[in-house]
Amino acid sequence: MLVLKNIHKEFNTTGNPEDLVVALDDVSLTIEEGEFVTIIGTNGSGKSTTMNIITGAMMPDRGQIFLNGADITHMNEHERARYYGRVFQDPMMGTATEMSVLENLEVAYRKGKVHSPFKWGFSKQEKEYFINELKKFDLGIEEKLNKKVGTMSGGQRQALTLLMATMRNLPSHNRIRKEYVYFAEGDKHKAKEEVETGYKLAKDKYLKAKLAIKNDKSLTSQQRKEQLKQAYETFDSEVRKFDVTKPILLLDEHTAALDPKTAKKVLEITDKIVHESKMTALMITHNMADALKYGNRLIMFAHGKIVLDISGEEKAKMQVNDLYNLFQVQNNIE
Template sequence: MIELRGIVKKFNTGSASETIAIDHLNLTLQEGDFVTVIGGNGAGKSTLINIITGSLPADEGLILLNNNDVSGMPEYTRAQYFGHVFQDPMIGTATDMTVIENLALAFGRGKTRSLFRWSYRKSDVEFFVKQLKTLGLGLEDRLYQKVGLLSGGQRQALTLLMATIRSEPSYNKIKRDYVRFFDGDKRQAKQEIEQIFKNATENFKKQKAEVLASNLNKEEKKQKINAFKADLDKTLRQYDVTKPVLLLDEHTAALDPKTAEKVLETTDRIVKENNLTTIMITHNMKDAIKYGNRLIMMSKGKVVADIAGEEKKKLTIETLLNMFVTHSGNDMLSDSAILGN
């Protein structure tokens, strides 16, 4: 869950050109919410995302990630909890590095003490190939090519994958994050999580000992132990509270319509498969209606409309345009938003 409370962001404070980009904004996203954001040029959409990631400091307000205030957390620490994709396909990937090196870099995000974070193991390659295949762009055959050679659409799809791919966090990291993001007595939370992990591990050891002492053959023993180990892993991973929040800032705006649609469909699939909490800024009203379970409209740094669930499903471009005219004052709408293409 992510919650923004009373966020204010001004630019050029105190000068004649002072702008209030975000004006006492409140917004709460539940786990798995996929929110599309529309609003005219200068409404504050990008600023909002930049404040969430910490690339811009807010002047006022709190940013709570799983009830924990991350406002003071530096951008590089926060980065492991957010996946950010920009409009410009040139941002987000390292041009001079190969497809696989880029993926390895993203995969290692949040890992501590890893000096060569773009190095990868043989076993990772198989995983990367599987993930690339899901994009349906043939990138799995271009693992060792530099990213600079890819088209804009291919790069955006790769950036999207990089924003959401990550190696399974270590058990110690799961425990640490559980305590860090716990709302309440953190000392007690630490004791509880330690106890849960200890019990589960001891239970696994007991199961293992029983299998080893049984008169099954070697292969059967191995299979049983592996199944118990997988159960243990699944149990402990339930306590991982820090899946990345996906932040998309017009990430398909620079692509041709066909490629844009493909990247959007990929986005939708990744979000649904992983139940990712997502904010997607778009100027395309059709896409804003089609994707996600919730739509917000921004104007002058405020949320002026917030439509979810069944009501969102009933939205049409016409109703959105009318709403836009009512709420948006002087904000400009682009032609593509109006035409919905």
């Protein structure tokens, strides 16, 4: 759950009182785990500022941000990065242009996975998995695995960034245990005991299994390798049950720079990824039809405030025309 509480943000680039801009005017917002929220609003209404404050790229003048109950208002952008995947409007951002598609994927995939017993680099299965994911985009990226990302089209780059942003950046076991306590509500000591006991049990079981496999003379070396890997994976998945944070996907007009056909494709893939991985997602768009079509909740910003917040049935029933009319009214457009 992500909570913005009374967030206020002003800008004044000249110092003149008349140039003061209230970008966010005491905004409060609660986003539940698994919600897919589309966000609309005129230029300058505060949409991107909201995202910047969520990621820590900007500090609010007043107000607090809570992630899963913990106050992260003062956590810096770098620290927070592991809780978010972000895709911007500009296809030039989000990927390393001088690196190949595979290298980009590898970096995103390995982020936070330093304690893995497996070597750096993709295994055959991992590579196959990514090729499969890239094929789903139907943009031919899978044929450019070793090409520099800088040579790809905007659509291809956005699709790749999306895949990288939604990849599970697996946290280490240490991090999982630490975060379990950090995000625990109520008794922190009890939470610590719970996670440490769970971790110890899983580890003891793994060490015993490892010993038994090593001592089993009937196994071929191939079988032994397989079984050791299996035993580690069981251990790993038992520890990951304590993983309390799932990345939130933040999309800031991520299809705005794409041609209509590619934009549609990238949006459909976005929707599919969000549903399949049950991610919490926030998507800013200027396209009202898309804002209604995708997601289960819709928020409209005007003049730094949330002026419409609909979900479920109410959102499903809303027509583009109704939304357009509300938009006109809220922005005093004749």
